[in-house]
Amino acid sequence: YQSARNISSGDRNTAVGSQTLINNTSNNENTAIGHHALNAHNSGQQNTAVGAFAYSQGTSGGGSAAVGYRALYNNTGNFNTGMGTEALFSNTGGVEHTAVEMLKLQVEQLVMKLL
Numbered sequence: 001y002q003s004a005r006n007i008s009s010g011d012r013n014t015a016v017g018s019q020t021l022i023n024n025t026s027n028n029e030n031t032a033i034g035h036h037a038l039n040a041h042n043s044g045q046q047n048t049a050v051g052a053f054a055y056s057q058g059t060s061g062g063g064s065a066a067v068g069y070r071a072l073y074n075n076t077g078n079f080n081t082g083m084g085t086e087a088l089f090s091n092t093g094g095v096e097h098t099a100v101e102m103l104k105l106q107v108e109q110l111v112m113k114l115l
Contacts, residue, residue, distance in 0.1 A: 013029065017036075024038065037056065041060070048066070051068045062079075076091075082097075
């Protein structure tokens with residue numbers, strides 16, 4: 001229901017599930033599978049979101065992958081990967097982060113500082 005309803009010039013997008021890719025108007029090569037996946041996204045290409053609310057509220061970012069319930073929920077950065085429930089839930093602007101299972105951005109930032 002209402003999947004990809006506002007695409008006007010984007011190519012090679014895939015939307016499966018209710019209210020997926022609703023705000024995508026002209027971006028290319030995004031894949032959204034699951035209720036509200038990539039729902040608010042309107043700027044960025046080559047993203048994949050699989051799962052209910054995956055990458056749901058992030059409005060920008062490219063080259064990212066979210067797999068799991070609310071993974072990358074607020075993502076606005078590029079080249080991020082979140083796998084598992086709420087992985088990288090609040091990543092806003094972070095680039096090239098990876099989180100598996102319920103690891104939060106705060107934990108990953110601590111690890112990055114230690115490296």
